[in-house]
Each structure stands twice: as structure tokens, then as C-alpha cells.
Amino acid sequence: MRPHPYRLPHILAPKFMNRFLLFLSCVFGCLTTCATLGQTRLADFTLPPGFVAEQIYVVPNSEQGSWICLTVDDRGRLIASDQKGALYRLTPPESGGTEPPIIEKIDLEIGMAMGLLYQSDSLYVMVNGKSAQGPGLYRVRDTDQDDQFDSIELLRGIEPPGKPGAGHGNHAIVPSPDGNSLYVVCGNMAGRPAGGFDSSRVPKNWDEDQLLPRMPDSRGHANNTMAPGGWIAKTDLEGSHWELVCIGFRNVYDAAFNREGDLFTYDADMEFDLGTPWYRPTRICHVTSGGEFGWRNGSGKWPAYYPDSLPSAIDVGLGSPTGVTFGYTTDFPAPYRDAFFFCDWSYGRIYTANLKRSGASYSGSHQLFASFAPLPVVDIVVHPLDHSLYLVTGGRGVQSHIYRIRYDADSDETKKNAINSTEAAADAARLHSLRRSLEEMHQPVASNGVEQIWPHLKHQDRHIRFAARIALEHQPVAQWQDRFSAETDPQTIVEATIALARCTENRAQALLQKLEQLQLENLNRTLQLDLLRAYTLVFIRHGRPTDSVASQIGQQCLSLFPTRDSHLDRELSRMLAFLRTDGSIEPMLKALETAESSDDQMHFALMLRGYDQDWSIDQRRRYFRWFDRANAFTGGRTNGEFARQIRQDAEATLSDEEKVELKSLLKKPDQASPQATATQSRPMVKQWTVSELLPEQDSSWQDIRSAARDPKRGEHMFAVAMCNRCHQVRSQGGRVGPDLSGATNRFSPYDLLEAIIEPNKTIPHEFQAVKVVTDDGKVVVGQVVNYGGGGMSVRTNQMEPWKLTKIQEESIEQISPSTTSLMPAGLLDTLNRQEIIDLLGWLAER
CATH class of the missing domain: 1.10.760 (Cytochrome Bc1 Complex; Chain D, domain 2)
Known part of the structure; x- marks a missing residue:
């Protein structure tokens, strides 16, 4: 169903809607109320053929706040939480019925939840604010069987580093496939469980692992937040034992298990990093035992190719990840029934992903499933009785709605009901089984465990190698260090070096002697990247090499650079910059001048900024001229600020004589130079x-x-x-x-x-703009990318994606789809x- 340009179920004349809601709140201001709308009505979402969206409830914000999470109880009622207030229970009406939903406020002193789960006759509540006894996992129960919750039990507090209720905190609670455990999903500012983790599938040797000083976020965002970043942990239904499962996320909000028992989440990007070499798009991640996904603050985010981290299953792009679920229990046709549904709060979209086994992990593609503007969707669940999707919009004080998306087979003229999922290939099934057997050893095991682990350090599949190395790090080093000394296989040497570098101290000489058996030029690209990371971890954790070793490694790197392979050139230049290899400035400067990608250019500028000697004055001029080009780069809000930070660091390495020579170049430009904008x-x-x-x-x-x-x-x-x-x-x-x-x-x-x-002839749904008309006659055309503060932010120029137009909610008279493309x-x-x-x-x- 395409959006109708004149039917505006969301914010048509909100000033009048707010007065109407105020009137209703006076009339129905009791514990149990009727809905603000007396009848379920259609919502004009963009959906595939045969799907219908219905508006179930408009939440009166002044009375019930902005809702941000959902769960379904054993009677099919929805339970939701106001981000800054109480819990509510909603009995949804039948589709097409005239009866309104029944809304009940849960009369207990608990709320401010960003995760809810009804499981085993209990309501589990993940508090993120100051409600109850503060942030943590709670169990709420009905102890006298009168259908009213009456008991609150704190299972385990979570101690945030800052004030309770901040973003990137405590989020979803996910049931295990067998229903006997809970998985807790937390962002990178959640803190740790009170008393720490009781056990960990992740070796507790994580660190920042930065070869060169990182560049902090210019606005100070997360600058004091260190590893492990966002995390996912497992606990029992009593919340008594917490086991850390996976780390290295930015701001994961939700997660879901597939039929095979594998867990998936949707992690956030840092949109202000757009255009920098360390930007990572929102992405679907396969959450594995002992996993590390490499989030670090500022410019320190690990590239996905680092062997001590894991890659995404699907890179999605810009967005703000929220709720996820699989469609297994819907009555949707294939392929939707088998899809992974995931929500984007800022762009107002729901996507589906087709996740298929790929080696020992997964890969796939994603498609737009539902959209409208504004649709700040925060959570999504499958109703076990009517087999429809229910979603809630809200967060940051914006208007909340409850919607239902159902499938109407009679209205689907395309009849896309065929295609069932095919069985995974036998080889992929074998690899998944092997990965799980290695993950069983992500704890100390019998002495013969190393015999089972060691051969898989050289496996062709990256996830198998990772699982094997994590298993190795869980075993006493004394059981496997002699194997390392005798090893001759290059891949095994690299993986075991990484393990020893992470598990021991003061072993630089032994580790480097082993790595010297390998020559960069004789290895394939993947192994070259892995070897460079192994050297990096040895230098970070065990100290700088001697001058002779540094010269030897540096000359190997210099003989290969540049390779015209972006990832490899970035790591070679990083190593050259750390070692200060003689003769490395000129090839890196040429790479800076000739790279087509602004990402690569910024990386080389970042690497060169710390060189404090061996420059000629001509090389200095060429370097500082680059900043005129950088001033014209597009990207996130802090992209230009990062370039200024690089320049400031580089200027600090200049001698007084060089400052005099470069005086004209050191003037700060106010705008892009004409030479930088070729068009x-x-x-x-x-x-x-x-x-x-x-x-x-x-x-x-x-x-x-x-x-x-x-x-x-x-x-x-x-x-x-x-x-x-x-x-x-x-x-x-x-x-x-x-x-x-x-x-x-x-x-x-x-x-x-x-x-x-x-x-303008054909505009993809996921890139369709909206036209917003305000009460003073102003027309804004663009893409809604954020909500909050009583309004919305609209990107009107794709060439300058960091520039947003803020529109206050009370000023909006009309929103309709635009027929003008965002592409000029x-x-x-x-x-x-x-x-x-x-x-x-x-x-x-x-």
C-alpha cells in the first residue's frame, strides 16, 4: 500500500490533536481507560502487496508518556513502558472491529524500561533510569493470581558509569530458544552488572589495542568509554549467574534467535563519523560465543578485517537501530515468514533480512518492508495469537502509536506464497557444527582440549579460526606454548601469536622471533593483514621493538606500499607511521595526493600527522595543501572537525623555522577552496x-x-x-x-x-523524501532522520548530510510524500x- 498524499494519520494539525488528547485524558483519566481512538483504522504505510497496517492506539503523551518497548503476556496483551514513566498493559482489538483497545496502567513503582519480556509467568523488566531501585534487571509477578502485578524483585543491578537513564544503556531481554535462560542486551554506556560478570565466554583480556594515539570525538562523545563497549550476557531465570557472551558493540538495542539457535542483533553506527575512514555503518551481527566486534571510541574503531574481531553479517547503512524479531510465528507468506525484521528509528523504516548460512556464520541481503514519515519505530513483536506484527513508535518524548501489520491473502494479487527456504548446504552445516563444538571449549577444559583446538587455528573459515583462538585463550598457556614454538604453518603462527600476545606479558622477543619466520611479500592478502595485526598486538602489549627489528619490519612494509588495496595500504601505513621507517613519508604523501577516496586520504593524513622529523619543506607544503581539499569533503557533522584536529596535531610537530616557511599555508580556511570542487x-x-x-x-x-x-x-x-x-x-x-x-x-x-x-522518474521507497508544510506556509522537502526535542530533523541536501533542518511539532500542518527525488x-x-x-x-x- 502506497502512502496517500492527503491521508495523514500521524501528525495532521497536531495542535488540535493535542487538545483532543487532553480532553480524552480528562474523561478517561482512571486506571483502566478506553483508547483515544474509538476504532481501529488503516495506516498508510508503504508495504508489500497483501500487507495491511492498522493504527491500534494513539498514546496520550501528556498522560502516558512516550512508549519505547513491547512484550506480549500469556493472554495476548501487550505490555509497554514509558521511557520516563510507568508500565502499561494494552488489550488489542480484533482486526476491523469497532471496540477500542483496553489500556491499563500497571500500578507498581517500576518503569523507565527499555526492555520487557513476559516469560514463565513473570514480567522481566530492564530498567534504564531511576525507577524502582535504579538500573538493572527486575522480575515483576502476580503472586495472588488476581491478574494484577504486585511484586517487584531486583535480580541484578547494572551500575552505569554516568547518571542513570542515559542513552546507550540497558536494553532488551531475549529468551533463549529453550526458554530456560535470558539474554541481556546493553549498549556501550550501560556499565557492568553489580559485582561483575560471574563467568565469561569472552577472555577477560580485552583492551583498547591502539597502535597509534587515537583521535577523540571532537564533541566529547563517549571519549571516556572504553572496552568492552556494548555487550550481551546470559543469565538464568532467577538472574543469579551472569555470563558474558559477546562484546565490542556500540549501541545494540535488541536481539533475536533464528531456528538454528543462532543469535542476531542490529548495531548502531556513529552517524557523525560519516566520511571518515573509521565510520562503520549500522549492521546486522551474528552474535557468537566469545565474540568481539571492535567498537572503540573516537577514531579507534577496529576495522572489520582485524583477525581479533568479527565482521558483520550484513552492512545496512545510516540509521538508528531499535527492535528486531524473526517472522517465524507470523502467518506471513514466504519469504517474510522466514525473515529477520529490524527497525530503524531515525529514518522510520522496518526492513527484512534474508540471512543464510555462509561458511560457519551468515550473510545475506536486506530489503525495505515498511515505511512512513514520521515512523520513529522503537520495538516490534510477533503476536502469538493473531500472528501479526505489532510495533510501537516513540522515544525521546515523541508521539507514540501502536500499530499492527497483518497479511491479507485476499488482497495480494501477486500471490507470492511459494518459495520455502531451502536446506543449508551440507558443508555449511558441518562448519556450523564445528564452530559450536569449539565454542563449547570457551572455558577451561580437559588437558586434551588443546589437541582438539590447535588444528583449527589454520582453518580457511574465519569464524572457525576465531572460535579456535578464543578456545585456546581459555586454556592455560603452559599447555600450548611449546606447540607454538614448534609450529611452522604461517596462519597458525599468526593466530597463536595473537593469542599469546593477549594472554601473556613481556614476551616480545620470543613472539617477534617467531613472526620473523614469515615474510609479508610471500603471503596472501588476508594473511598479510593478519600478520600486521599480530605485529601490532605484540608492540602494543609487549613493548616497542628494537631499532634493528623495527627497521627490518619497516622495510618489508615499505617495499610493498602502496599496493592499491585500501585495507592493506591502511595497515601498512599504520605500521610505517608507528615504526617511523626511513623513507616512508614520500610514498605516504603520494598516496594522500592520489587516493580517489576521501576516506583513504583522511587515513593517510592521520598517519602522517605524527611525523615530527625527516620532512623536507616541500613535503610539508604538499601535506598542508591537502587540508584545502579536505575542507570540501562531505560526511558527518564532525568530519570537518576531525580534519581540523589532524591539522592541529600536525602543526604541533613543526619547528619554529617550518612555521615561518609555511605561514601562508597555516592560515585556517573558512570555506572550501575552489580547487576542491571540480564540478x-x-x-x-x-x-x-x-x-x-x-x-x-x-x-x-x-x-x-x-x-x-x-x-x-x-x-x-x-x-x-x-x-x-x-x-x-x-x-x-x-x-x-x-x-x-x-x-x-x-x-x-x-x-x-x-x-x-x-x-524524479522512479524514486526507491527507502529514499523517498517527504514534504512538510508548516503553519507559516514554509515548505521543507527532505528525509526525516531524527526525532526528539518536540520535533523532527530533516536532511534537505544529500550533498551536505550533516546539515539538518529542525521543525517543531506544533508548527507542522501537513506531511505528505514528495514526488521530488533527493538526488539532484x-x-x-x-x-x-x-x-x-x-x-x-x-x-x-x-
Whole structure:
């Protein structure tokens, strides 16, 4: 169902709606009330064919607050919590019925929950504020069987580092597949359980592990928050024993188990880092025993390729992750019934992910399932009786609604009911079984455990290697250090070195002697990255190498740099910068000057900033000229601030003589230099049409590849046409528009050109803008990306994604879908025909 531009169930004339809600709260201001709307009504969501969204309840914010989490009790009633207040119970009406829902306030001194779970005749409550006895896991019960909760029991407090109720704190409670345990999901500012964890699947040797000084967030966000970051723990139904399962998240809100018993979560990005080399998109993570996902504050976030961390299953993009669930108990058709549903609060979307076994873990793709603006969805559950999805909007004081999404087979003309999930390949099943057997050893085991673990350190599957190394770190070092000394396999040497570096102290000489058996140039790319990380951990945890060892390793790195592989060049340059290898400034400076990706440029600038000697004055000039280019980069709100921080650090290494020589370059620019914006300086060629560029509509990508073209110029045109400000290709570029990696598998050349030249013709649902009309006649067109503070924030210019327009809720008269694309027209009008063919040819190879 497409949004109707004139039916506005969310915020049509909110001033009048608020008065209406106030009137209702006076009439029904008792413990049990009727809903503010007397009848369930349709909501105009964008949904796949056959699905219907219904508005069940409009929460009177002044009386019941802003709701943020849901669970379903044994009678099919919803239980919700106000973020800053009490708990409520809602009996939903039948679909299409005229009876309103029944709303009850739970009359107990507990609330401010960001996680709720009804399990085994108990309501488990994860308090994140000052309610009850403060933050922690509680059990609420009905002890006299009168259908009213009357008992509150604190199972375990969670001690936050700051004030209770802050963001990134205590979140969801998830039942184990057998129903006998609870999994607790917490963000990176939650703190630790009172008394600490009773046991840990994660070796308790985590640290920051930064080879070079990191750059803190310029606004101070999370600068004092250290490892382990966000975490997931397991406890029993009594909350008596807490076992740490997985760490290294930023701000996980919810999690869910699939049929195979594997746990998945949806972790947050740091949107202000957009455009920096350490930005990590929101992502679906397969939560494994002993897992580490590498969140660290500021620029210290670990890349996904580090062998001592785990990669995501699916990278999603910008967003604000909230509730998740699997659709197994819905009555939806395949593939929705088997999908992983996950919610994005800031963009107002619900996605589905198709997660399939890939090796010992999972991979997949995601699709938009439901959207509307505004739809600040915070939680989602499957109702066990009517088999529909229920969702709640709210958080940060914004208006809350309860919606139901059901499937109406009679209205689905496409009848996409076929396709059941196929059984996983036998090889993947074997690898999953092997991973689980290794995870059983994420604790001290019998003396023959090392015999079972050791061979898998060289396994081809990354998740098997990780599980084996974590198992090894749980065993006494005395049981396996002799094996390390005798080992000859390169992969095993690297993995065992990482384990020993993390588990021991003062062993630099022995570890480096072992690593010296390996030569970087003789290894494949993955092993090169792993070896560089092994060296890194030895240097961080066991001390700097001697000058001779540093020179030897540095020369190995210098002989390879640059490789034109972004990840490998980043790690080689990091090592060169740490070792201060002679002759490394010039190749790194050339890499800074020639890298097409602004991410890579910023990385090389960051690496060079600490060199305090061995510069020529010409090299200094070239380095500081780069900051004029950086001033024009697009990205998150702090992207420009990070460039200024890099510059400030670099200036601190200058001698007095160098400062005099570079005086004109050290003036702080107020705006982007003309040289940095190539498109603005290029003359108009013509207003191209698709037919002028491709007369044959059925032109193939093979035709483009076989045409005379310049791939290097095509890559440059991707930047000149400003495509890279919004779109990424192979993880490089902007992230506010669709990923163009593999675009040739989804579009013909004609269709792709049409999407560029005529962006308003077809607008993908997930990138559709809204038109907001205010009471003073102002019209704002853009993408709603945030809520709170009594209004919403709208991104109106994709080229400057950090600039947001704030609109107060009371000023909004109308919201409707916009027919204007967020992508500007005319981006190719400064390119000649050959340059456009070069651009298409370059995309054809991505």
C-alpha cells in the first residue's frame, strides 16, 4: 500500500490533536481507560502487496508518556513502558472491529524500561533510569493470581558509569530458544552488572589495542568509554549467574534467535563519523560465543578485517537501530515468514533480512518492508495469537502509536506464497557444527582440549579460526606454548601469536622471533593483514621493538606500499607511521595526493600527522595543501572537525623555522577552496538526455566494456560528478544514497543512466523524501532522520548530510510524500560524452 498524499494519520494539525488528547485524558483519566481512538483504522504505510497496517492506539503523551518497548503476556496483551514513566498493559482489538483497545496502567513503582519480556509467568523488566531501585534487571509477578502485578524483585543491578537513564544503556531481554535462560542486551554506556560478570565466554583480556594515539570525538562523545563497549550476557531465570557472551558493540538495542539457535542483533553506527575512514555503518551481527566486534571510541574503531574481531553479517547503512524479531510465528507468506525484521528509528523504516548460512556464520541481503514519515519505530513483536506484527513508535518524548501489520491473502494479487527456504548446504552445516563444538571449549577444559583446538587455528573459515583462538585463550598457556614454538604453518603462527600476545606479558622477543619466520611479500592478502595485526598486538602489549627489528619490519612494509588495496595500504601505513621507517613519508604523501577516496586520504593524513622529523619543506607544503581539499569533503557533522584536529596535531610537530616557511599555508580556511570542487569549476557541456548518450535502449554492459574508454578517468569522473558524495562503490564513498557496488547486476546501462539524468522518474521507497508544510506556509522537502526535542530533523541536501533542518511539532500542518527525488538533476551536464562512457565503463567493472 502506497502512502496517500492527503491521508495523514500521524501528525495532521497536531495542535488540535493535542487538545483532543487532553480532553480524552480528562474523561478517561482512571486506571483502566478506553483508547483515544474509538476504532481501529488503516495506516498508510508503504508495504508489500497483501500487507495491511492498522493504527491500534494513539498514546496520550501528556498522560502516558512516550512508549519505547513491547512484550506480549500469556493472554495476548501487550505490555509497554514509558521511557520516563510507568508500565502499561494494552488489550488489542480484533482486526476491523469497532471496540477500542483496553489500556491499563500497571500500578507498581517500576518503569523507565527499555526492555520487557513476559516469560514463565513473570514480567522481566530492564530498567534504564531511576525507577524502582535504579538500573538493572527486575522480575515483576502476580503472586495472588488476581491478574494484577504486585511484586517487584531486583535480580541484578547494572551500575552505569554516568547518571542513570542515559542513552546507550540497558536494553532488551531475549529468551533463549529453550526458554530456560535470558539474554541481556546493553549498549556501550550501560556499565557492568553489580559485582561483575560471574563467568565469561569472552577472555577477560580485552583492551583498547591502539597502535597509534587515537583521535577523540571532537564533541566529547563517549571519549571516556572504553572496552568492552556494548555487550550481551546470559543469565538464568532467577538472574543469579551472569555470563558474558559477546562484546565490542556500540549501541545494540535488541536481539533475536533464528531456528538454528543462532543469535542476531542490529548495531548502531556513529552517524557523525560519516566520511571518515573509521565510520562503520549500522549492521546486522551474528552474535557468537566469545565474540568481539571492535567498537572503540573516537577514531579507534577496529576495522572489520582485524583477525581479533568479527565482521558483520550484513552492512545496512545510516540509521538508528531499535527492535528486531524473526517472522517465524507470523502467518506471513514466504519469504517474510522466514525473515529477520529490524527497525530503524531515525529514518522510520522496518526492513527484512534474508540471512543464510555462509561458511560457519551468515550473510545475506536486506530489503525495505515498511515505511512512513514520521515512523520513529522503537520495538516490534510477533503476536502469538493473531500472528501479526505489532510495533510501537516513540522515544525521546515523541508521539507514540501502536500499530499492527497483518497479511491479507485476499488482497495480494501477486500471490507470492511459494518459495520455502531451502536446506543449508551440507558443508555449511558441518562448519556450523564445528564452530559450536569449539565454542563449547570457551572455558577451561580437559588437558586434551588443546589437541582438539590447535588444528583449527589454520582453518580457511574465519569464524572457525576465531572460535579456535578464543578456545585456546581459555586454556592455560603452559599447555600450548611449546606447540607454538614448534609450529611452522604461517596462519597458525599468526593466530597463536595473537593469542599469546593477549594472554601473556613481556614476551616480545620470543613472539617477534617467531613472526620473523614469515615474510609479508610471500603471503596472501588476508594473511598479510593478519600478520600486521599480530605485529601490532605484540608492540602494543609487549613493548616497542628494537631499532634493528623495527627497521627490518619497516622495510618489508615499505617495499610493498602502496599496493592499491585500501585495507592493506591502511595497515601498512599504520605500521610505517608507528615504526617511523626511513623513507616512508614520500610514498605516504603520494598516496594522500592520489587516493580517489576521501576516506583513504583522511587515513593517510592521520598517519602522517605524527611525523615530527625527516620532512623536507616541500613535503610539508604538499601535506598542508591537502587540508584545502579536505575542507570540501562531505560526511558527518564532525568530519570537518576531525580534519581540523589532524591539522592541529600536525602543526604541533613543526619547528619554529617550518612555521615561518609555511605561514601562508597555516592560515585556517573558512570555506572550501575552489580547487576542491571540480564540478563547480567545470563549464556546462549540455543538458544530456538518455537517448543522446545511448540511442539503443537495449545496450548491454558488454557494449560499454568493449567501447573505447579510460578506466582511470572513469573513476575520476565518479568524483567530478559528485557521485562519491552520496554513493559508495566497494565500501568507498558516501553512504546517504544507494550502494552502487554491483549496480550492473541490477540495472541495464539505459536504466542506470535514466536514474541519474531523470532522478524524479522512479524514486526507491527507502529514499523517498517527504514534504512538510508548516503553519507559516514554509515548505521543507527532505528525509526525516531524527526525532526528539518536540520535533523532527530533516536532511534537505544529500550533498551536505550533516546539515539538518529542525521543525517543531506544533508548527507542522501537513506531511505528505514528495514526488521530488533527493538526488539532484544535472550531475552529468559538465561531462562530455566520452567522460560519461568512461564513468559507465568504470562502474561496469565494480
